[in-house]
Amino acid sequence: MKVIATKSQLKLFLNKHRHKNQSIGFVPTMGALHAGHLSLIQYSREQCDLTVCSIFVNPTQFNDSEDFKKYPRTIEADTLLLKEAGCDVLFVPDTEEMYNNTTPIHPDLQGLDRILEGEFRPGHFDGVVQIVYLLLQAVRPDYLFMGLKDYQQQLIVRKMIEAMDLPVQLKAMPILREPSGLAMSSRNTRLTAEQRHDSAVIYKILFLSAEAIRRGTDLKIVVDDASQELKKYECRLEYMAICDADSLKPISHYNPDIPTIILIAVWWGDVRLIDNMLV
Numbered sequence: 001m002k003v004i005a006t007k008s009q010l011k012l013f014l015n016k017h018r019h020k021n022q023s024i025g026f027v028p029t030m031g032a033l034h035a036g037h038l039s040l041i042q043y044s045r046e047q048c049d050l051t052v053c054s055i056f057v058n059p060t061q062f063n064d065s066e067d068f069k070k071y072p073r074t075i076e077a078d079t080l081l082l083k084e085a086g087c088d089v090l091f092v093p094d095t096e097e098m099y100n101n102t103t104p105i106h107p108d109l110q111g112l113d114r115i116l117e118g119e120f121r122p123g124h125f126d127g128v129v130q131i132v133y134l135l136l137q138a139v140r141p142d143y144l145f146m147g148l149k150d151y152q153q154q155l156i157v158r159k160m161i162e163a164m165d166l167p168v169q170l171k172a173m174p175i176l177r178e179p180s181g182l183a184m185s186s187r188n189t190r191l192t193a194e195q196r197h198d199s200a201v202i203y204k205i206l207f208l209s210a211e212a213i214r215r216g217t218d219l220k221i222v223v224d225d226a227s228q229e230l231k232k233y234e235c236r237l238e239y240m241a242i243c244d245a246d247s248l249k250p251i252s253h254y255n256p257d258i259p260t261i262i263l264i265a266v267w268w269g270d271v272r273l274i275d276n277m278l279v
């Protein structure tokens, strides 16, 4: 696996492959890799000739400086995992390399960046959009692989790709879960053993809520029941929303003909967990 820290070296290296008509798959990450990330590498390897992964803990997407400081950084272990997973290129720029001489973009995201995660983490999606755009400019992949755990993020990146008319296809891949049902996330490593055990209830709630919605239960009751269940634990529900899965507009009645999604954010101690499930 080639490890590259600058955009110019990356361009030189990838151009050689591009000239041989090889397709490039790209998996952007902030490191602290887990099986979810590795599944994205696997998807890319199956579909593309060359797989590039980036590790960059992007300061501009953290609305909370403590979260940025505490974000797990495990570059040595990550490098080994990527090598074993058969990744071809690891791109590890620093902040200056990534942002120097760049101009912010302002694509029309149709308000998607200001609701749900965007409401509770102001500025977060501005940072995500800037960095994904810059990474796409640096890698120029044919395919971009992202996980569905960050459901709103992948919708926003899709909107940005459309708005900027970028020549890349976004592939959003399924959530990987721990055996307990807890969605895999780099932040899980910051949970205590007890919190990790307890927070599996998020999956149970999503699963039971999806069932209740399909049975025709009033959506307010579904959210109330979930909130009551969470009160049994030492956690704080930030939001639970039942939305149209394309526009993320909240719905008041379930219509099986309209793709519907439940999205949830819960604080467990000082760790913020998000998850979602399509109804």
Ligand code: PAF
Residues within 6 Å of the ligand: 028, 029, 030, 056, 058, 061, 128, 131, 132, 150, 153
């Ligand atoms: O999902 C993430 O890990 C990050 O938001 C991303 C897409 C790598 C941008 O920094």
